[in-house]
Each structure stands twice: as C-alpha cells, then as structure tokens.
Amino acid sequence: MAYTVVGKSVTRVDAVAKVTGKAKYTDDFSERDMLVGKILHSPYAHAIVKSIDVSKAKALPGVEAVLTYKDLPEIRYATAMPGVIEAIATDEVDVAELKYGTAGHPFSLDESHRDKEDRYILTQKARFVGDNIAAVVATDALIASKALKLIEVEYEVLEALTSTDAALKEGAPLIHDDCERNILASGGYAIGNLEEALKESDHVIEGEYETSIVQHCHMENQVSHAYVDSDRRIVIMTSTQIPHIVRRIVAQSLGISWGRVRVIKPYVGGGFGNKQDVCIEPLNVAMSLAVGGRPVKLELSREEAMIDTRTRHAFKFKIKTGINNDGKINGIHITAVSNTGAYASHGHSIASSGGGKFRYLYPTKALKYDPITVYTNLPVAGAMRGYGTPQIFFAFESHIEDIAKKLKMDPIEIRKKNLVEVGHVDLLSKNKIMSCSIRECIDKGRELIKWDAKKALYKEQTGDKRRGLGMACFSYASGTYPVALELAGARIVMNQDGSVQLQLGATEIGQGSDTVFAQMVAEVLGIPMYMVHVISTQDTDITPFDTGSYASRQTYVSGMAVEKAALEVKEKVLAFANRMTDIPAHLLDIKDQFVVFKDSGEQVIALEVVAMQSYYDRVNAQPITSDVSNNARINAIPYGVTFAEVEVDIKTGKIKILEIFNVHDSGKIVNPLLAEGQVHGGVSMAIGYALSEQLLFDEKTGKPLNNNLLDYKLPTIMDTPVIGAAFVEKEDPTGPFGVKSLGEPPIVSPAPAIRNAVFDATDVAFNRIPMNPQRVFEKFKETGLI
C-alpha cells in the first residue's frame, strides 16, 4: 500500500527532547525531602545469616531506618491493612508467603502458568554474591553508605555452586529448600518420531555449543523512588519497561491489592529486557514503608547493576541432527542446560522461548527439544534481547555450518533446502506463516557482501591474517502469542485544532516506538507528525493497559491497538463531518488535514472545523476520543540473516569484522532510519556477545571479577565496523500496516555468522562464545595453527 507517513524516516518524536537534555528520566525527578536508600549485599555466594546487628548503623545520625529480612513480615502485614501502622506481632507470618516472582510476564489466571515465586525482598540466605541482606534509609547517600559498613553480619558460608555442573552434581547443597535438586524446571517439546527420523537419515551429526553470561549494560542503571501518597497508596517512579507489571509485582511482594499501587515511567535510558523484571521496586517500597511512607530513592551503581539485576542465561547445548545426502534435515534433537543463577526470574521461559522461536526457521519431520534450567550461586539471569534465541541460534547455526563443512555442502544451499515456506503452520503454537522472505533476505545479503566473489578470493589462504565469510539465519516472533496474553491499549484525544494526543500503555525505552505509533496515527488521521503529541510517560493510574515493552511486541501488537484507536477517531470525525455536511461518511476520507471525498480527493471541510464543532456544537458536542484495548491472538514471524566477513589475526587471536550485513524480513518498515538504528544496536550488541563480552566469576567463591565497564569488555566504537542494514519489505497480512517485529531480531544471528566466518577463515570451529583473543589464541595453539 502507498502510505504518506508510514514508511518514511521521520525524525524521532523524542529527538529534540533527548539531544537538548529536556527529556526527563527517573533520576531527574525529585520529591521534597527525599531520602536515599542503599543495599547491603552479601559478600558470599552461598551463605546463611547467623546473626545481624544493625544497632550501630541505626545510631548513626541521619540514618532513618535499617531493614533486614526480619522487618519484612511486619512491613508487609502493616501495609496490607490500610490504617494499621502500629507494630504488629509477626511470629505467625509464614515465611513462604513473603516470596514472590520478579519476571515481567503478564499475569495468568491459570496458576500453573505463573512464574516461580522464590524471591524475598531481603533474604536470610544469600544465594549469590550481591544478594540483598539488609538496607539502609538515610538523609543522604554518604550517610547511607557509612551505615552499611556499620551493619555487622555473621554468616555461615556454604559451598558456592558456580556452574551448572556443580549445581547438578550428586549431593550438591540445595540453593532453594523447596527444590529436590537445583533444577528450576525442565521440559521442552517433541514433534514427530525423532528416533525414526534419525534412523532414516544418511548422516547423524552431533555437536556441542556453549554461550556465556553477559549483561545488558543499558546506559541508565536501575533507579526508582517510592512513597506513600495521601490516599495511602504506594507511588513508584521507576525506570522500567513494564509499569503495569511492576504494579502487580510490587503489590504481590507486599500482599496488598494491586489497585493500591501506582507506577510512573518517565523516559527510560535503555532496558534490553533487564527492565522487564522487577528488580528494585519492592525493596524501594519497603524502604519507604519503613520510614512511614516518606519518599526514598534507590539507585544502583553500575557495579551493583551488573550483578544485582539480571544477566543473559548461559547455555550449554548438545545437538544431534539426522540429515540426508541431499541436505534435507529429517530430525533434530537439542538438549540445553540453562544457567538461571540464584533465582528464577524469567527462568525456564528463556529456554522454552528460544526453543519455540527456533521452530519457525527449519521445520522438520521430527524435532525434540529437552531444556533444563538450573539454579546456581551466580547472579540471576533473566530476560535479555533475543530471550533465548541468541543462544539456540548460535548453537544451531554453528551446527548447521559444521554439518555443511562435514558434508561438503554449500552453507547457504543447505539452509535453503530446509527453510520454512509460507503457509506452514507450526504444530505446537498453531501460528501460521503468513509471510516469509528469508530466501530474498539471503539473496540480498549474499549480494551485499559480495559473497561469491569473496568466497572465491579467500579460497586458499595462509599467512597470519586470514579472511573468511560466514552467514547465519534466524526466525523470531512478534510478541508472545500464544504463550502469553498480548493485550495492548491506546487512547487518542483530538484537540480543537485537529491535533491529537496519543496515550499508550506500551513504553518507549529508546527503541523508537513512540515515533512509530505517532506515524501510524498521522497516517490514519491524515495529519502531519507535528500534530500528533505522544504522551511518553506511562502512569498505571490512567495509561491504557499494556503489558509493556518486551518480546518485540510494540510495533506489531501495540501497533494494532494504536491503529484501532486511530481508526475509531477517524470514524468519529467522518460521522461528525457527515452530520455537518450530510455527505455519507462512507464516501469520505481524511487527507492533509481535510475531510475529502474518498474517490476524488476533493476537499469537503477542514479537519480543524470538524474538531472545533465536536467541542462546541450546542447540541451534538462530543469531543472526539478513543480509548481502546486490543487482544492480539495472532503472531507474525519475522526472519533475517547475517552475513559477516572477518579477518583473523592468527598470531594474536584478534578477530576483526570487515563487513557485516543484517538483512531483515520484518514486513513493512514504518521508519527506515529507526529500523536501521535497531539493526545497528542489535548487531553491535551481538558483536560483543560473539567476541568480547562475558561476566566472569571466581570459580570457587562466585565473586564477580569484572562487574564494571572498564573490565567488562563492551565493544566500543573502535571495535565496531560499519554495520549494514537491509530489509526485504513484504507486508505481513496480519500486522498493522503489514509490520512484523524488529526489536530483538538483529541480535540473533550475528554471533553464529561471525563464528562461521572465523571457521571459514581458519578452519577452526569455535563452539563457545565469546571468541575473545585469549580464547582464540589458546584454541589456535590447541589446534596447531600457532
């Protein structure tokens, strides 16, 4: 379809706000006499608090409260009963009742579909280095920090289980008492008869692959402030992707009615899934409650945020693939061990989701996926861009490359042989592939990187610097349907001049969704972008309900709600215009701020005149608004491919990316420049994932070794090549304006593409990332390259 605003690289609606510093983030807001909260973290990965003495800390002038796990039942009970403020005997509280889950999932009415509740606001048992043992509220940060040092804790130190192997070994101490083993959950799926499929195959090829723990490193650390308002409700302002879920989880953590919590989300400086978890808000609220509801601010330092929020699950995969001589895959068996760290958070969902989204790429007769999610005494893993897919696609897209190598097949051809076709219906999710341009993406990427010419050129390389080409494909999804609820809301208010305000439940967290939504509204209503005012702040009291920003659901799922809201406004405008002109509404359209004849485009009446009449018509006045909710029970599957060219320095183990292209099938692209930005961000994140980033821990003690931005090797601009982004734009029939998702996809396939390029260049197959110089150097020595 031909659009006027959709498909154009209009300037971000928040561009000026952000470059001028006018955009207000959580830390830019302040309440009068706001106190400061600080957390005492456990220095031990696995330990029980034997005794804790807070008397010296409490005595420090300026300290308003010191909290330990002992205080939580009382705070919780007092909170649950409006008006009860006196001290309450707490010995009858069942400690299990104090546990809650932190994962930013929409709630489920089905109890068995809810997240595991294994977290305490403050714990008596430390389960990782950084676990929250106590908290201080003071008049300023310096006093709070001093007070932390005055808290005396006696620990009984237990064995630290710093790997899934250690956690799973016979007789390992239990991290959570209510589990029989240190397993959070297990179970995947099976399609077809795997045994038979393998038996039928000409080859059965096996491989093992491993990914590491990385961290989101969003620019803005977790920060929030909380207080009790005069209505005795809890108000939290926080840097979150999921305000409505924060509301629920804070209420659950305190055992109070959800309506008594109000969450406000201002501008957010990145999240990447880490703010799809409720990390600091319950403790922040507890801090405020401990001081009678006065405002308390809680801000994590980078060092804290890197270990005490969430990380990306490290996975170990074993893959067994049955394949015929012609390259057709008959069956795949994947086992996966996912390291979720000390608490559940998103837990097994990550392993499940990765395995689920993987299915849309290469449908086979038989596919068995056996994941297991294991507790360890490491920081908690949670949601991170890609949500399990960067791991599984690293494994499988490396594996299929290994197979191609082994069978001497062209790596592109082997993939093409197995790729999904439009019309395919996934047996488990029942999602039907309504659009799929993965083949066109591959062709485009192949051309962009000059694959064939370079392949020929690099055929026989020796010497210290060797070049190679690699590629890898992925499939993803647009939102979580049918796994979880996909409810989204939007509200539009039309002003007297025909301009509108757009209120969203979906959160702008840097990804550009506010701009894309504004484009959709401008498109439907025939008005320029400057007449769409997006309310970027979410406030759970008044913002239309939306589960939040995650799962690459905004443009597709929330976009449906936005389009629906805009169409409702348009319908009302045309109905009003009909009342004013007697021209049947179905003959009318809106274009360039005018109600026009749909067919001829001839102007009938200015939008402004209709809008004005809707406010001031003495009989029919009815300002034009819409307030809609949309439950998307559908999904569209985006695809894409990475092509990478690397130069490997054999002597130093340094891998340099010469060229990298991501080509995406994300349906219609609403804003090409923003889309390109998403690709740049995702690919650069993936380059870190592939080559340098890893959160390291002392194997014995579980102490983090590099939880700061100096030692944790995020790629800098010096490490980042020019990133090529391209799109094959075929409109998906289910998406608003034909869109499919694009937020997470760019991160999925670069790592295996880089790995495959290194393999191509050096004949060395790295089955573990990151491929940092040390590891590459060691592997080259091991394989005799040096």
Place this chain on the structure above:
Amino acid sequence: MAYTVVGKSVTRVDAVAKVTGKAKYTDDFSERDMLVGKILHSPYAHAIVKSIDVSKAKALPGVEAVLTYKDLPEIRYATAMPGVIEAIATDEVDVAELKYGTAGHPFSLDESHRDKEDRYILTQKARFVGDNIAAVVATDALIASKALKLIEVEYEVLEALTSTDAALKEGAPLIHDDCERNILASGGYAIGNLEEALKESDHVIEGEYETSIVQHCHMENQVSHAYVDSDRRIVIMTSTQIPHIVRRIVAQSLGISWGRVRVIKPYVGGGFGNKQDVCIEPLNVAMSLAVGGRPVKLELSREEAMIDTRTRHAFKFKIKTGINNDGKINGIHITAVSNTGAYASHGHSIASSGGGKFRYLYPTKALKYDPITVYTNLPVAGAMRGYGTPQIFFAFESHIEDIAKKLKMDPIEIRKKNLVEVGHVDLLSKNKIMSCSIRECIDKGRELIKWDAKKALYKEQTGDKRRGLGMACFSYASGTYPVALELAGARIVMNQDGSVQLQLGATEIGQGSDTVFAQMVAEVLGIPMYMVHVISTQDTDITPFDTGSYASRQTYVSGMAVEKAALEVKEKVLAFANRMTDIPAHLLDIKDQFVVFKDSGEQVIALEVVAMQSYYDRVNAQPITSDVSNNARINAIPYGVTFAEVEVDIKTGKIKILEIFNVHDSGKIVNPLLAEGQVHGGVSMAIGYALSEQLLFDEKTGKPLNNNLLDYKLPTIMDTPVIGAAFVEKEDPTGPFGVKSLGEPPIVSPAPAIRNAVFDATDVAFNRIPMNPQRVFEKFKETGLI
C-alpha cells in the same frame, strides 16, 4: 431513593493530603533552573506610555529579559510559526490583533456570543492602577524586583474615571478607543407589558440600592509557571478553575493553534470565580518565550492579586415595582449600572446572569431588566461567587422588604405570595422548574431562628442595643444552560482488584467536588470510597474535556458525566459477569464489591474476580474503562433563604449577627458535611460583603487604598457567628441522584437578610453595602437615631 454512599458525610478524598501538607499546589512544583518573572504595574489609573527605557534593567546581572508592549508582536509572531525563532520585522502587525478576552467562558462557535477582546498582554495605555506595562525575567525574585525599579517610563497622565458616573458623563475621555462611550455593553430583557402592569397596580414603589467592589481573597494567590517543551509546545502549570479554557485563551493571546498549549492544574487553594479568568498565564508564557522557552514562574503577591486579577462588580440599581394591595406583584422594572473596571473580562455577563437567575424566584406578569456595564479606570471586575446574583438579590430582597414595610405586610407573606411554583417555565430560558422547595425552606428557617417568638419579643425596642430579624430569598441555577455550553467529561479505569481511578475534566478547587464525584462512582459501582481513586490533577492533554469549575455546575453538570461514566463501567462489569456466569446481565447488580442478583441480593461473583478476568481472559480480555462526555442541555433551579438575627449597637454602629441560618433547596445532598461547609463558606463571605468588605480607591487618582489583608476587612473568626445550615432535600428529577447546585447559592441571600434585620431592629433602611460601622454611624446620625 435509598443510597449507600451518596447522602453520607464521608471524609473528603483530599482531607489527609491537605492536612498533612502532602497536597501539592502549583508553587510546590519546580522546574530545573526556573526563572522568576515580575510585572511592572502602572502607578496611574489612566495614562499613556510616552517612552520606556529598559536598558538599565536589562544590564542588571541576572536579568534574562525585559519585556514591554513593543516586544509582544514579535513574540507572538515567532510563536505562531513553529520553528521561526529569529527576529522578525513587526511593523506590519495590526495592534488590534494582539487583543484577547480573558473571561473563562466556554468558547462559542457564534462570533457574536464571544467575549469582548480588549486586553493586551502588556499595554501601552494604562487603564487602571496596576495595569501591566512591562515585565522582567530574572534568575531570582530579588533581582527581578530590582530590575523593575530600573525601568524608566514616561507617562502622559489622563483623567482617571473612578466611578461609573464619571465614566458616563458627557465628554469623559474614552478608556477604550473602539467604544463610543465608556460602555462595554447594555441590554437586558423584557417580559410582558410593564407599563400596563404598573398601571394596573395599587402601588408603584421605587427604591435605589448599591453594592461595592469586593475581592475574592482566596487563600492561594495567582501563581503559574510556563515553559516550552521539547515538542515546541507551551506547557503551563497554573492555579486555575478552568484549565481547558486557559489553554484556549493562551493560544488565542498568542495566535497559535490550541493544541500547541498544554495546561496542568494541581491542587488549588480557592478561586471563587477569580480563577475563572485567565489573568496571568498569557504574560507568563510571553515571559518564557522571551527567554527561549525556559521555565519562568510568575506569582502575584497579595497586594498585586487584590487589584490585578478580578473583583466583584459594584452595581447601582433602581427598582420600580407595581404591587397590589394583596401583595401580589404585577410588574418590576430594574435598571442596573455595573462597574466592570478597566477591561471587559466577564463584563456584561455578570449583569445578564444576575438578572437571569433572578427571574426564577418571583415570576411576574411583567418584568423589565435594563442593565448597563460601564468601563472605569478601576481594577477589572470579573466572575465572583454568585456572578451578579448577590448584587441583584441584595437590591430586590431589600426592596421587597421596603415594600412590605410600606404596605405594612408581613415580609414572609409578601414573598410567599409571589414565589414561583413547580412547573413554571421561564419564558426566556425555557427552563422548567422541576423541583422547588423554597416554601419549605422558609418554614424551616422561620422555625430554626424562632422567628415568631423573637419578632414578638423585639417589637418595641429602645436603648443602645437593638435586635432585629430579617430574611431574604434567592433563586439560582445549576450551570449556565441555555446561555452557554455545558459539556463535561469523566473517565474511569477499573483496576484488577475492582478499584477504580476517576479522571475528571471538572476541577477540585477546594469545594469538595472530587469527593462528591467519588461518592457517585462508589454508589453506582457498589464499592467503598477507598476503592475510588480520584485523579485530582487536570492536564488538558489527557483529562476528559470539561469547561471547568464555575457556575455551581460540578455536582449537577459534571456529576451527570460522572454518573454516565460509572453506569457504563457497571454495564461492562455486568456484561463480563454474564460472560462468566451466563446469568443475564439485566438480572444482575453490584453491591458491596459483589455482582449480585438484583432482586434477592444473592452474591454471584466477586467484583474483583470479574475485574481480574477482564484483564487476563485469554480470549475476551478487555480492561474495563469508560471515557464519556455529556452535554447537559437542561438546568435545575436551586432555591434558598437566609434568616438572620442581629444586634445593632446604636452608639458605635457595630452590627453583631446573633444567629444566621441558611436553608437550601439544592435537591439531594450528596455529602451533608461538605454541603454544610459550602454554606459556612458562602455565608461567611456574605457577612463580609454585608458588613465590612470593600476595596477602596482614591476618588481622584484611582489608587487602591486597602489592597492588603490588614486594611481590607475580611471577617475573621471573631466576626463570624455560628452559622446554621439546613437543607430541604427533595430530589430534582433532572439531576444525577437528584442534586441541584449548592456552590454559589449560600452567598446570595445573607446580605439582604442582614440588612433587613438591621432595618427591623432600627427602622433604618440601608440601601448600600457594606454596612460598616462608619457608614452605619453616619446614617444613624443622619436619620437622627443618634
């Protein structure tokens, strides 16, 4: 009807916020690096600025901008064109285009019904002492004040017209050049044949009555701050009754699209009509624009607020009444001269409205009302509680007392003889009296004050202290229909626990409307008050449209929108419950947080369960909300009466009120305690109006003599008797829950009742208020009492 929450004296929803200081008023908010604006006021009542030199002021360190009338065209033009920020040649701007009207009326599509546009943001011609000549923006208030003193202005001083007589005299200089005389407007109405009616009458009795200029003296002075946001929109936070109208008028004053202005109203510390005018916001915005859109705060001092906002119009009435021996009035002729001061503001609407509301009390065969509204060189008169009715009822209720005295009739009987009956249709407004309990109110008041016993007791008094009884009636209206648009909006969002947020266009300004609306919602939805969370802040970007708080329209007009919104939510709840239980929705009701069988009250399903399902039903999820607008094309006429007993100290002229009762027919009373509070406030305000308050000016220069709370004699608690409030509660069939208005009515009749009591005690008829000791003393001397 029997209600559960409506009709109960529940605690105000903002009680805790206000008594704990948690309620945030405009001054409690701050923007980073906010500048301070100050105004240079004219020291002359009538003068032309010959030259103005701001160079010294501009040179003062810390001064960011100095503005005069010369800068406005440029600011205005630059603002009107998004993106145009460079200096613009302004010599082509037509100065007339810079004029705007300030009155807080809903806009009218009919140009002839719009307010007179006669105001400039900054003026070259001062029209009263205090007129805005120049403005300074500086880094702090002290520097701004110093800078004001450095502005050098040369004035050509003109004759100050400090009374309507002076303004109307032949050859008086014109205050506004575009008027032929100093008359803003004239014209009232005529019903029946007055001449004939007077001719038919046994008596034609004449009288003259006069009221003075008083000021609202709300606790919180006018304060606002303004800035340009990153979307290039103008944001204003202000203490106003009418945020949506502020939006319009600021846009009009700058000649920009209305949608480019956003107005936020936090808690407000009283308005009484003075904040139904746009006094400081356009200048505040101009200040911000003069410094590139940086935030600027503008706060008036009490001294400024008392002369440079609005006052109550002083009126002079001449009344001629034709009456028969039996006390039946045949015809009334009222002429009125209203002093609107230097600018139009609400202008002639006050005179018109007073005359309009007066008609509902004593319908007569013939009634002629000839008001004229006159410009003078005094502060601008505008809206104030009662909006013209305290003036006209003071006049007529004094006049009818004089007639009773003259004809030796009982003052109650003469009124009863002429009172309106239910079913009466006003010939001009077409409003039909659907309920009227004025007779019952009179009977109740008579009993409360022990009228008959005391009348007998005080029959023959001599001595220095004499007691007397007086009464006076009034009629009012509920909103402005059919004069103006009565559009109101409400939005309700139901949370997962069945609690709700209520968003209103109508503004809480201290009157208690938020509480009353919450009661209505609680009543309809069968939930307790603590489950209704009222969003007290209005934000024109997202708040449902409502013209604002004035004309005693909230409970009646906005209440209709609230009831409609709640009923829509209820309907959705029952529809959802039907989907869950298959019980037809029409058999269901909500009670005590349960969906119940309407007939038996038997519980069907908890509201919380339905609400939860509405969010998380995998198929039918649709959070329950309503977002309604209601155009009230109807009006309900409230009535009431004051009974007062006074003791007059003949020697000192001091009038002491011994007892005072206001008895109101305001339909159903939603919250008796709040209603009583309204009566207490209105009566105490009326006592000041009757006995002590008057804004005084030097007759020659127009300089204010007592624009401060020390010299302006507001009654203190020492001057205030115990005020009795009583209600005759008959439900009006048109009002939500049977309500009629109550906000302004309490101020209407006390002044004439007190005057009549003094007349009763002393036989001296005061036809001019305030009856302060000096004036009483002089009159007693004049009449020979002393």
